[in-house]
Amino acid sequence: MAVDLAVPSFDPECHLGSGCGFPAPGADIFFFDPVWTFTILGIEFNITKQIILLVLVGAAVVGFFWYAFRRPALVPRGAQNVGEMGYLFIRDGIARDTIGKAGDRFVPLLFTAFFLVWPLNFLGILPFAQIPVTATFAIPVAFALVIYFTWVPLGIKRQGVGGFFKAMTMPPDVPKAMYVLLIPIEFVSNFLVRPFTHCVRLFANMFAGHLLIATFSVGAFYLLSASVLGIIGSTASFVVAVGMTAFEVLIQFLQAYVFTMLAAVYLNDAVHGH
Amino acid sequence: MSYLFAAAEESEGPNVLAVPLDELIIGILAFLIVFGLLAKVALPSIKKTLAERTDKIEGGLARAEQAQAEAQQVLAEYREKLAAAHLEAADIRTAAQAERVAIVDSARGEAQQAAVGVAERAQAQIAAETSQAKSALSREVGQLSFELAGKIVGESLADDARAKAVVDRFIAELEAAPAAAEGRA
Amino acid sequence: MSDLAWSMSSKVLAGILIYGGLGWVLDRWLGFDAIFLPVGVILGAAIALYLVFVRLDRSSSPEGRNR
Numbered sequence: 001m002a003v004d005l006a007v008p009s010f011d012p013e014c015h016l017g018s019g020c021g022f023p024a025p026g027a028d029i030f031f032f033d034p035v036w037t038f039t040i041l042g043i044e045f046n047i048t049k050q051i052i053l054l055v056l057v058g059a060a061v062v063g064f065f066w067y068a069f070r071r072p073a074l075v076p077r078g079a080q081n082v083g084e085m086g087y088l089f090i091r092d093g094i095a096r097d098t099i100g101k102a103g104d105r106f107v108p109l110l111f112t113a114f115f116l117v118w119p120l121n122f123l124g125i126l127p128f129a130q131i132p133v134t135a136t137f138a139i140p141v142a143f144a145l146v147i148y149f150t151w152v153p154l155g156i157k158r159q160g161v162g163g164f165f166k167a168m169t170m171p172p173d174v175p176k177a178m179y180v181l182l183i184p185i186e187f188v189s190n191f192l193v194r195p196f197t198h199c200v201r202l203f204a205n206m207f208a209g210h211l212l213i214a215t216f217s218v219g220a221f222y223l224l225s226a227s228v229l230g231i232i233g234s235t236a237s238f239v240v241a242v243g244m245t246a247f248e249v250l251i252q253f254l255q256a257y258v259f260t261m262l263a264a265v266y267l268n269d270a271v272h273g274h
Numbered sequence: 275m276s277y278l279f280a281a282a283e284e285s286e287g288p289n290v291l292a293v294p295l296d297e298l299i300i301g302i303l304a305f306l307i308v309f310g311l312l313a314k315v316a317l318p319s320i321k322k323t324l325a326e327r328t329d330k331i332e333g334g335l336a337r338a339e340q341a342q343a344e345a346q347q348v349l350a351e352y353r354e355k356l357a358a359a360h361l362e363a364a365d366i367r368t369a370a371q372a373e374r375v376a377i378v379d380s381a382r383g384e385a386q387q388a389a390v391g392v393a394e395r396a397q398a399q400i401a402a403e404t405s406q407a408k409s410a411l412s413r414e415v416g417q418l419s420f421e422l423a424g425k426i427v428g429e430s431l432a433d434d435a436r437a438k439a440v441v442d443r444f445i446a447e448l449e450a451a452p453a454a455a456e457g458r459a
Numbered sequence: 460m461s462d463l464a465w466s467m468s469s470k471v472l473a474g475i476l477i478y479g480g481l482g483w484v485l486d487r488w489l490g491f492d493a494i495f496l497p498v499g500v501i502l503g504a505a506i507a508l509y510l511v512f513v514r515l516d517r518s519s520s521p522e523g524r525n526r
Contacts, residue, residue: 045296058308065316072323108313138293142301189473
């Protein structure tokens with residue numbers, strides 16, 4: 001277990017001048033050996049650190065909001081106050097702002113998206129967790145698929161198959177001949193590229209951010225040696241790592257917001273047309 | 275591991291863009307379970323509370339507005355009634371004044387009429403008494419003077435015609451005397 | 460408006476993919492190395508930008524969209 005959760009290829013003896021090259025962290029820092037493997041319906045399930053963290057975050061999020069909203073008072077106090085801020089942020093700042101009054105229906109979905117993605121992002125800088133679960137590509141893909149298979153059927157249900165695809169692929173006030181060129185772009189952009197960018201944007205940001213912090217942290221450790229250059233370099237690298245971590249807090253929130261915002265934009269297309 | 279789409283290239287290290295089916299399934303399930311629990315357990319109560327709060331605030335505003343409108347209406351009604359009362363009072367006052375004037379006028383008229391009547395009657399009576407007294411006096415004076423003359427003359431004035439003439443002349447003189455006195459005065 | 464900013468990149472990406480891909484297929488078919496591929500990429504980006512402008516024009520007009 002202890003070995004499973006540690007950063008792979010980490011050698012505590014490796015420092016500048018000890019005859020070992022800079023162990024630049026690579027993609028392998030995102031992969032952990034499974035702590036438990038089982039098979040259901042022929043699918044092998046590998047319970048890795050990320051999966052455990054995902055389950056813990058899910059339970060914590062449900063637990064917190066259940067606790068905060070268990071007996072809501074008209075005059076909020078304590079946890080309810082905090083929970084309400086989150087709820088109103090999603091309802092007024094995202095749902096109503098993007099979809100309008102019809103957005104109230106989608107608050108639970110958007111709420112779930114934001115309050116899963118944000119803590120999962122945050123795990124990247126949480127001591128002991130130290131891995132953003134959203135930097136595991138399958139997780140953003142899974143979330144983006146849930147959103148995709150919500151808004152596309154919803155759009156067909158609300159506007160009919162013809163109406164929905166017309167709204168999504170045929171911009172009005174365009175010369176008829178242009179449709180030949182435009183419809184393929186609109187179709188690929190709205191139905192194929194969209195879910196892809198939706199999850200890649202989140203994944204790439206979290207992946208790159210974590211890799212950067214890891215590089216500077218490892219650099220600070222590697223440069224730590226009994227020399228002027230080593231101490232200055234190590235300190236500088238450490239400072240940069242701390243600064244990157246602070247910046248990462250902002251990115252984590254922003255990417256969770258962007259992911260939820262995009263989900264709201266897609267839902268708005270389904271409700272009101274593109 | 276079963277992949278949704280195979281790794282593009284198997285160089286050094288694992289492929290970060292690989293999507294293992296087990297992680298994908300767990301990810302989708304985790305999202306749906308969290309969504310289900312939040313949507314069914316945690317969020318409905320806060321949605322209701324927020325709606326109640328909005329309702330209370332908006333309801334309070336509406337109630338305040340209603341109360342103000344009612345107060346305004348009551349004030350307007352009161353003012354209207356006050357104005358009507360003022361108008362009525364003025365009417366009553368004007369009517370009373372007119373009535374008073376009429377009463378005073380009629381009373382004055384009646385009193386004047388009565389006074390005129392009294393004065394007329396008194397004058398008539400005075401005139402009648404005066405003429406009565408005059409005639410009685412002239413008769414008496416005639417008789418007295420006749421007797422006096424008889425006594426002076428010493429004979430009865432048998433000759434009526436003569437006597438009558440004397441008396442008449444005497445009375446005429448008598449009547450002339452006060453008239454002259456009056457004219458002198 | 461905000462959704463348009465978000466969809467711009469995906470539209471340009473889609474345009475480049477489709478018309479660049481079409482150019483690539485033409486190159487393979489006609490035996491060229493890379494003639495229609497760059498033409499397709501540029502054409503695709505141009506058409507996608509036109510599309511963005513068309514969408515932008517509509518969403519920023521006063522009667523705009525229904526929300």
